[in-house]
Amino acid sequence: MKSLLATFFGVLILSSCHSQTNEQVNCWKQAYEPGFNFIGELDNLEKQLLSLEILKGTSERHYKNLSEDLSNGKIDEQKLKEISAPKFVSKRPYLECNGETYNPLENKETLKYGLLFSLYLVRASEHAKICIEIPSNNQINLNSKTIQLTELKDELLKAAEELRKKEIPFDEIVISLEVASEVKMGIVSDIQQILRESELRKVLYSTTNSR
Numbered sequence: 001m002k003s004l005l006a007t008f009f010g011v012l013i014l015s016s017c018h019s020q021t022n023e024q025v026n027c028w029k030q031a032y033e034p035g036f037n038f039i040g041e042l043d044n045l046e047k048q049l050l051s052l053e054i055l056k057g058t059s060e061r062h063y064k065n066l067s068e069d070l071s072n073g074k075i076d077e078q079k080l081k082e083i084s085a086p087k088f089v090s091k092r093p094y095l096e097c098n099g100e101t102y103n104p105l106e107n108k109e110t111l112k113y114g115l116l117f118s119l120y121l122v123r124a125s126e127h128a129k130i131c132i133e134i135p136s137n138n139q140i141n142l143n144s145k146t147i148q149l150t151e152l153k154d155e156l157l158k159a160a161e162e163l164r165k166k167e168i169p170f171d172e173i174v175i176s177l178e179v180a181s182e183v184k185m186g187i188v189s190d191i192q193q194i195l196r197e198s199e200l201r202k203v204l205y206s207t208t209n210s211r
Helices: 002-008 023-032 038-051 060-071 077-081 092-098 108-128 149-165 185-197
Strands: 129-134 140-142 145-147 174-180 203-208
Touching: 023 038, 023 092, 023 108, 038 108, 060 108, 077 108, 108 129, 129 149, 129 185, 140 149, 145 149, 149 185, 174 185
Parallel strands: 129 174, 174 203
Antiparallel strands: 129 140, 140 145
16 A cells, blocks of 8 residues: 555645645646546545544644655555545546646645545555455466466456446556465466566555465
């Protein structure tokens, strides 16, 4: 979770100023209209964070504490998963608005919505995920379907095409690769090679222990 969040923000520090009219936030808002209510969705996310006590308040200090806790991996990942997974939205317009002049220190509003949207994107990425699991028996499960290694490339491309039909860009598809600790690295290397050949480059790798 920390590595995903770091993609969108580093250790952010709030400045003391606050503007009701913010060019950066307006750019984000306009980039996503009319299909996505940028401000409304993120205000709803803020309410969830407060309810889950991930965010302790809405002052500058509280947002500063949240950004530091996220950057340092101090937030319970299970709590973050309790945030309802919103609909998928591409991060491209967000990043295009940032450009070379983007400054998260500009004011509270910029930090608030930049931070909230980073969290939103992390949860929304669940809709762009293809899951590969390899338990201790070396069986390959793709989105809970058992397949052979020789079938993996075709099945991956089929799964990716289904996501593209939902208007999820190919380069924003995330592969969740979960491997039991007993699995031989040869199988993992074969799968990683197939992922490279399929040009699916965003991979979240994790290991699990047998129960």
